[in-house]
Amino acid sequence: MISHRDSNAQRIAALDERAEALKLKRGMGIADARAMHPSIDVVEADPEADRRLLEGLADWCDRYTPLVAIDGEDGLFLDVTGCTHLFGGERAMQDEILTRFFQQGFDVRAGLASTPGAAWAAARFHGDRIVAGGEEAALLSPLPLSALRIAPETRASLESVGLRTAGAVMAAPRAPLARRFGATLLLRLDQALGRLDEAVSPRLPVAPLSVERHLAEPIVLTDDIERLVSRLAVALKADLERRGEGARALALLLFRVDGLVSRIAVGTSRPMREPQLIRKLFHERLTALEQTIDAGFGFDLVRLSVLSVAAFDMLQGDLAGETSDDDADIALFADRVRARLGEAAVLKPVVVDSHLPERAVATVPFAEAPQRRRPPKPDRTAPPMTIFPPERPVRLFRSPEPIEVPATEIPEGPPMNFRWRRALYRVARAEGPERIAAEWWRQLPGEEEAPTRDYYRIEDSEGRRYWLYRQGLYSSASQAAPRWFMHGVFA
Amino acid sequence: MAISAVARETVFALRRQIAKIEGTLPERLEAPASGAPKAIPGTVRSGFPSGLAEKQIAGDAAGSDATPEITIVRRGLAVASPAFLHTGIERLDTALGGGVPKAALSEIHGLETRDAGAVAGFALSLASLILKQKQGLPVLWIGTAEIFREAGFPYARGLNAFFGIEPEQLLFSEAPKLVDALWIAEEAARMTAFAAVLLEIRGSPRLLDLTATRRLHARAQSAGRPVFLLRQAGQAEPTAAPVRLIVSAAPAASRETLAGALAGSIGRPGFTVDIGKSRTALPGQFTLEWNPDEHAFAERRPEEERATNSVAVVPLSLRGADPAPASGAVLAFPALASPAPILPTGCDQPSRQQRPAHRSPRRAG
Numbered sequence: 001m002i003s004h005r006d007s008n009a010q011r012i013a014a015l016d017e018r019a020e021a022l023k024l025k026r027g028m029g030i031a032d033a034r035a036m037h038p039s040i041d042v043v044e045a046d047p048e049a050d051r052r053l054l055e056g057l058a059d060w061c062d063r064y065t066p067l068v069a070i071d072g073e074d075g076l077f078l079d080v081t082g083c084t085h086l087f088g089g090e091r092a093m094q095d096e097i098l099t100r101f102f103q104q105g106f107d108v109r110a111g112l113a114s115t116p117g118a119a120w121a122a123a124r125f126h127g128d129r130i131v132a133g134g135e136e137a138a139l140l141s142p143l144p145l146s147a148l149r150i151a152p153e154t155r156a157s158l159e160s161v162g163l164r165t166a167g168a169v170m171a172a173p174r175a176p177l178a179r180r181f182g183a184t185l186l187l188r189l190d191q192a193l194g195r196l197d198e199a200v201s202p203r204l205p206v207a208p209l210s211v212e213r214h215l216a217e218p219i220v221l222t223d224d225i226e227r228l229v230s231r232l233a234v235a236l237k238a239d240l241e242r243r244g245e246g247a248r249a250l251a252l253l254l255f256r257v258d259g260l261v262s263r264i265a266v267g268t269s270r271p272m273r274e275p276q277l278i279r280k281l282f283h284e285r286l287t288a289l290e291q292t293i294d295a296g297f298g299f300d301l302v303r304l305s306v307l308s309v310a311a312f313d314m315l316q317g318d319l320a321g322e323t324s325d326d327d328a329d330i331a332l333f334a335d336r337v338r339a340r341l342g343e344a345a346v347l348k349p350v351v352v353d354s355h356l357p358e359r360a361v362a363t364v365p366f367a368e369a370p371q372r373r374r375p376p377k378p379d380r381t382a383p384p385m386t387i388f389p390p391e392r393p394v395r396l397f398r399s400p401e402p403i404e405v406p407a408t409e410i411p412e413g414p415p416m417n418f419r420w421r422r423a424l425y426r427v428a429r430a431e432g433p434e435r436i437a438a439e440w441w442r443q444l445p446g447e448e449e450a451p452t453r454d455y456y457r458i459e460d461s462e463g464r465r466y467w468l469y470r471q472g473l474y475s476s477a478s479q480a481a482p483r484w485f486m487h488g489v490f491a
Numbered sequence: 492m493a494i495s496a497v498a499r500e501t502v503f504a505l506r507r508q509i510a511k512i513e514g515t516l517p518e519r520l521e522a523p524a525s526g527a528p529k530a531i532p533g534t535v536r537s538g539f540p541s542g543l544a545e546k547q548i549a550g551d552a553a554g555s556d557a558t559p560e561i562t563i564v565r566r567g568l569a570v571a572s573p574a575f576l577h578t579g580i581e582r583l584d585t586a587l588g589g590g591v592p593k594a595a596l597s598e599i600h601g602l603e604t605r606d607a608g609a610v611a612g613f614a615l616s617l618a619s620l621i622l623k624q625k626q627g628l629p630v631l632w633i634g635t636a637e638i639f640r641e642a643g644f645p646y647a648r649g650l651n652a653f654f655g656i657e658p659e660q661l662l663f664s665e666a667p668k669l670v671d672a673l674w675i676a677e678e679a680a681r682m683t684a685f686a687a688v689l690l691e692i693r694g695s696p697r698l699l700d701l702t703a704t705r706r707l708h709a710r711a712q713s714a715g716r717p718v719f720l721l722r723q724a725g726q727a728e729p730t731a732a733p734v735r736l737i738v739s740a741a742p743a744a745s746r747e748t749l750a751g752a753l754a755g756s757i758g759r760p761g762f763t764v765d766i767g768k769s770r771t772a773l774p775g776q777f778t779l780e781w782n783p784d785e786h787a788f789a790e791r792r793p794e795e796e797r798a799t800n801s802v803a804v805v806p807l808s809l810r811g812a813d814p815a816p817a818s819g820a821v822l823a824f825p826a827l828a829s830p831a832p833i834l835p836t837g838c839d840q841p842s843r844q845q846r847p848a849h850r851s852p853r854r855a856g
Contacts, residue, residue, distance in 0.1 A: 326684035330629060330662070333682060337664065341671055347663040349647035361647045363663060394612055394650055395643030423605075428742070431757050459757050463742040464605060489605075489643050491612025491653055491760045491781065 013045045047073075057106075058203060059261035062253065063301050064097065066210070067202040075123075077116055077200045090130050098128060104259055113139070116200055117192025121147035121166075136193050141167030148188050154181050207251070207305035209243075211235045218257050218298025222286050225254070225302065229282045232304040233275035246271025246312035252282055254293070255301035262293050266339045269331040269367050271312045277332060278304075284340040334366040343367070355436060357396060357487065390434055391457065393467045393488030400485035403468065411474045414456040418468070420486050425460040432456035433470075451482075457490065465490035576620055576717070580779060580790045583764070587734060588771035591617055594715040596680075596708035598735040600767060604693065604724045607642030609740035611691070612653070613762045614719045616781045616788065618687040619654040621717065623786060628686035630656055631679050633664040635672050638693045642723060653760070653783045660686075669698050673707075680710035680718045691721040695728055705731035727767055735768035741778050741791070759783065761791065 010030035019040065024033050033040060050073065058076055061068045064087070067079035080093065087093035094112050101108040111122025113131035118139055122129045125147055131139050140147060143166050145155045158181060163169050169177070170189065178186050190196040211232045219225060229252060240246060248271055254262040266281045286293070334346040348369035350362045404419040414430035438450035451472040458466045466489055472482035575590030584590045591597055601610035618630050632645055647658040664679075666672035669692065676690040690707075692699055704720070708731040711718040720732060727735065741761030745752040764777045778791040 326628065329682055329684040333678060333684070334662075336678065337675055340674075341666060345664055345666065345671075345675070347665060349645075349658045349661050349663070351647065351658050357646075357648075361658070363644075366662070389648075389652060392649035392652055393608070393643075393646055394615065394653060395608055396646040396649070397643045398640065429755050429757050457757050459743060463740040463761065463763075464608065465740065465743060465757060465760065466608075488646060488649070489608030490649070491608055491615070 010042075050074075055203075056260065059263070060255065060259045061097075062204075062261060062303075063255050064093065066204070066206045066305075067200060068204070069200045069202055071120070075120070077119075079200045079202070080112070094128070094130060115192055115194045116198050117149060117188060118194075120149060121192065133194075137170065140192060141165065141170065143167075145169070148185070148192065150185055150188055154185055157181065158185075205307065207307050208309055209236060209239050209247075210303055210305035211239075212253075212301060212303035215300050215302070218300045219302075220295040220298045222290065225252075225286065225299070226279055226283055228302050229304060230275045230279040232302065233278040236278075236304060236306065237273050237275055240273040240306070240309070240312070243309070244312060245309040246273045247278070247306040247308075248272075248310045249307040250278060250281070251305045251307050252285075253301075253303040253305065254299045255303070256295070257297045257300050260294075260296070262299075264289065264293075265307070266335070267367060268335050270328065271310045272335075273312060280332070281335055281339045284336045288340040338365075338367065354439065356439060357392065357436070358398075359439075391490075393465075393490045396467075396488040397486065400469070400487045403484045403486050405470075405484040412454070414458060415468070415484065418484065425466075427458050428461045428463075429459040430456050436469075455487070576617060578617070578620070578779075579788045580777065582775070582790065583777050583779070586766055586771070586773040586775045586777075587769050588773075591717070591736075592733055593621070593717050594712050595734070596704060596711050596718045596720055596730075596732040598704075598720045598722060598730055598732040598767075600725055600727070600735060600737045601721070601723045602737065602739060604641055606739050607638075607723050609760075609762055610721050610723060610738045611642075611645070611689075612760055612781065613736070613738045613764065613779075614689055614721055615650060615654045615656065616762075616786075617717070617719065618689070619656060619786050620788075621686050622656065622660075625686050627660065628684065629660045629662050630687050630689070631662045631664060631685050632689045632691070633666065633672050633675050633679065634691040635669055635693070636665055636667050638691050638723060639665055641693060642691075653781070655783075655786050669696050673698065673703055676718065677706055677710060680707055680716070681714050683714050683716060685716060687716065688718045689721060690718065691723065692725065693723045695722075695726045699728075701729045701731060708732060730768070732768075733770050735766075737765040737767045739763045741780075744780055744791075 012024060012026050012028045012030065012033060015024055015026065022037050022040075024036070024040070030042060034042075054070055054074070054076070058068045058070055061076055061078055065078050065080045065083045067081075069077040069079075071077050078097075080090075084090045084093050087096055090112055094110050098108055098110055109123050109127040111119045111124075111126060111129050111131065113119035113122055113136060114133040115136060118131050118136040121140055121143055122131050125143050126139075129139075145158055145164065145166060148166055148169070150158075158164075158169065163172060166189075169185070170193075174186060187196065191198040213228060213232060219228065236247075247268060249265065249267045251266075252264040254264070256262070264282070264285055266285050268281070272278065337345045343365045346366040347363040348366050350364055350369060352360055352362050354360045401420065405415040406417065406419075408415050412433070414432060415427055417424060417426045419425070433454035433456055435452055435454050437452040440449065443449065453469040453471050455467060455469045458468050460466070467487050468484060469487055470482045470484050472480065474482060574593055575584070575587075576593045577584055577590040578587075599610055599614050601607060615630075622628065622630070645661070645663060647661055650656050650661065651658060662685075664672075664675050666675055672690065672692070676688060679685060679688045688711075699722075707718055707720070739762070741763040743760050744758040745754065746756040746758040747753070759780050759782055762779045762781070764779055766773065766775050780789045780791050781787075782789060
């Protein structure tokens with residue numbers, strides 16, 4: 001028996017058959033129940049775990065249809081339109097679903113109908129029924145009002161005027177019903193009877209293309225999975241070719257025998273349809289996930305879905321049968337690294353128009369970076385460059401490191417020596433300052449203005465070159481004393 | 492004339508065959524210029540037990556020409572010069588046996604992490620030289636998260652200004668762990684789409700052993716692209732890389748103005764390059780200057796250096812022995828046939844640390 005806390009009292013949230021046989025009911029106080037039967041076993045409700053379980057079941061139901069939606073706390077909608085013939089008809093499919101759930105230890109009721117509303121009612125009030133098209137009214141008429149999926153308040157007020165079954169509501173004139181009880185009631189009624197369409201919104205985006213294979217003998221080995229992936233990819237290639245598209249994101253779904261579903265996604269930087277390339281990507285991903293994927297007793301259904309597609313540009317290969325496309329090689333390399341080590345494993349610098357050094361170059365993941373273009377030819381008509389860009393270091397610290405500067409020769413000048421990472425450096429030569437002010441146009445209204453920085457190029461006594469800056473000025477007495485930072489290293 | 496010219500040809504052909512099987516790297520192909528260090532006196536260095544016979548051959552050849560000529564034994568395949576990247580400094584190229592190998596793993600060491608700027612700068616200038624021939628190809632820079640945190644992340648604007656590498660040509664890869672960085676490097680090393688691959692490692696991790704470097708080297712060889720292994724604050728360890736350079740910063744040149752050098756200014760960057768290991772076993776130290784405008788090296792002679800700069804050119808090594816003199820013993824072939832000492836060094840045996848790096852059992856002769 002499971003209890004939950006409802007308005008400061010522990011009440012029964014759910015109970016099993018044996019507890020029901022003891023005449024306990026949902027909503028009853030735990031104290032009352034204990035008084036009646038002191039030996040009952042009470043467990044605190046855990047809605048999070050229930051939710052996770054339901055999600056897991058929804059994942060598992062993916063094997064029947066890609067359109068699975070979660071309904072409330074304890075229901076699942078499966079849109080099986082066009083899927084039933086794969087399992088031998090509606091009856092056979094429903095039987096299989098019920099059998100499989102039963103074998104996993106769940107007490108499941110199912111209903112199958114032409115409309116979600118009718119199916120919902122059939123599942124909740126009959127348990128195992130298939131409603132043929134057009135019989136929705138006959139199904140609903142004898143059922144109580146709660147079969148209509150309406151709010152408890154509406155139900156209570158309907159009952160107060162004597163309408164106690166769905167059939168009575170259907171027989172009543174529509175206009176007064178709508179006026180008195182709101183449009184929702186009629187909407188639900190129409191949806192259940194199929195007069196209005198009701199869409200089941202799936203919890204996962206539906207893949208444009210997917211291929212799957214049911215296996216009589218579950219597979220466990222990673223090698224087998226990879227082999228299967230390349231076979232599925234061959235089947236996928238034909239579909240992609242017919243559509244003139246390539247895959248930008250792929251997902252591999254592994255349905256374990258005991259119901260757990262593993263979902264492995266890879267992304268590609270450019271549209272892809274070659275089976276061996278797809279296999280390579282999944283090889284990296286599976287290698288990276290080797291520790292986290294538990295094959296258990298094996299996978300009995302493997303599905304390869306294309307999550308997003310893009311137009312595929314055909315390339316003319318050379319006579320040797322190899323296209324020497326360096327960009328494609330690099331894209332594949334980046335995809336493989338990405339599949340194994342995550343999105344941020346391959347980075348590309350993008351120049352940003354900003355004079356703050358740390359903002360002037362953004363490093364973005366390879367997939368998000370704009371496509372590389374060939375360096376443009378020099379423009380002869382452009383005026384000659386007369387202003388040389390200021391020198392920038394080859395390495396920049398992600399966050400400037402504070403240094404200790406005991407003395408400067410002149411107040412606003414470069415340091416004579418400094419201490420960085422506990423080592424003392426003697427400055428031999430210095431160039432600067434280069435003053436870089438904060439970008440006031442990025443500043444938020446209430447924000448304090450960031451202090452300006454004076455950058456110096458420094459060469460120490462051993463010939464190493466650094467980029468230091470002093471934050472703030474000496475002059476203003478109100479401000480805090482300026483601080484020095486190490487920001488970069490020159491070649 | 493005991494041995495005919497035909498027999499000599501046969502011997503050379505056989506030797507080439509052996510070198511091919513062994514996979515030996517080519518040696519110098521041209522006679523070093525007159526200014527080159529006289530590391531090879533008029534004797535034959537040979538790796539074969541029949542060294543004595545070869546000395547005779549050489550003697551005969553020299554005798555027939557009647558000029559006291561330096562005899563160079565070509566060991567290995569006669570690979571054309573494109574196998575080497577010419578640094579543009581003749582002395583350095585000669586000492587390295589033609590230049591930095593293009594299709595190989597090359598180690599570039601920095602003695603301390605604070606040398607990271609100079610080490611990266613030197614490697615990038617080599618990459619920039621490669622890009623002169625292969626325009627538009629990208630450069631991949633792989634590092635662990637640790638080294639990028641400790642030594643700073645590459646800054647695309649600075650790289651563009653100093654080495655002419657466009658930001659679009661750059662790819663960075665930041666691996667959380669060393670294993671991942673090595674995996675990325677191995678995958679990248681076999682690709683021909685990159686102009687150069689830089690792998691940056693800090694310290695002397697155990698993972699980066701002879702096997703790991705051999706894998707990198709083999710992939711670089713088959714792809715024909717260079718892999719630069721930047722090791723910050725690392726010890727000289729056994730490695731499969733044919734070349735190890737130890738780079739530290741040298742004082743920059745002053746800026747040139749119309750009125751002459753501008754005192755106190757910081758101009759073109761300088762590097763001090765020590766040859767830590769090379770198959771030709773010529774130790775040496777060079778002070779190079781990188782010209783960011785022309786993307787070319789220039790050499791600074793030590794004598795000029797001392798005249799103009801008061802500071803020490805070479806920082807003292809903090810970690811015990813200076814690697815440069817130790818490499819004097821790095822000779823792939825023990826001098827069987829040479830009565831005179833070949834190298835200007837006193838020690839005949841490699842030091843214990845250096846020994847496994849340079850002695851592979853098959854080539855021990």
